[in-house]
Amino acid sequence: MAMTWLWTGMVALSVVFGAMTGNLGALGGAALEGARSAVELCVSLAGVMCLWTGVMEVMNRSGLSALLARAFRPLLRRLLPRSAEDEETLAAVSANLSANMLGLGNAATPLGIRAAQRMARGSGGAASDELCLFVVLNTASVQLLPTTVASVRAALGCADPFDILPAVWLTSAGALAVGVAAAKLLARVWRS
């Protein structure tokens, strides 16, 4: 529903503002131009994006994500000690996070759901501290190769679409740290 209000609100405000500023005549043309540019963007994006999802699939099948998942285990044992006692939960959590890191969204989601379901057992509908933390880890996940945004940059004529990599790593690692700290802090003060 949030998107319904956002979209309708934008269109309605455009008409109101257009009437106030005298730009009402330009709105129709702008709307059609916007819709046209969406398809244009998708077409110019298609090749690069398909290339990257292909590369991701090769990484996945070569067992790179399994390798990464194994590396995460010691860290996760410290971060989520109670869930890590259960071997299968730990496996799902580490596979989920490593798939996210490699940008394998389609693989990450079912793994994350399995992990969340196992962590929620017997909780009676309220998220445990560890489940909250796990979801926060997912909302602020670090992506090693942000291929979608790099594809957009390439489509718009950027000569070096991956020059943002160091900035992306610093930003996402920092945001992840803040998310974990916030979750740990809130776990202490949150009532109910």
Next chain:
Amino acid sequence: MSQLVIPAILCAVGLYGAIRRVDVYGALTKGAEEGLTVLLRILPSLVALLTAIAMFRASGAMEWFAGLLSPLLTALGIPPETAPLLIIRPISGSGALAVGAELMERCGVDSYAGRVAAVMLGSSETTFYTVAIYCGAAGIVKTRYTIPAALCADAAMFLLAAFAVRLFFTS
């Protein structure tokens, strides 16, 4: 240096896969096919949102709102052009992509605002969607502090994105 990233990845992934006896070519084409379904999934929201954004801009509303927010954002070091992205990023992934792409095209992919937008898109997930999907699947009704903590991470991400671009690109 980063110009070598693409050839290096393609080469390394191919060789590593081949050594591990993976059908590299088959996986590559299968994955590319998946890319098409991703595109098909985002195209409808791109059409809807880019239409609304174009209207919003042509009416002068975008300018007015950006003007309203710009003193605050400028004080925080965030380029005011990215204001719409801050609002939509936690709500909709394809929406954020649409807003970001439009911004990069208008300001330039290698401009300060264009790069900050790219870093914002590359460094975050769609917070509300992620919380909804995992908590929904696990039958969680009370998410407790999950959303506040996740939004803290998002706020830090916006600030850090602008800081990191200033740090790594001196233009």
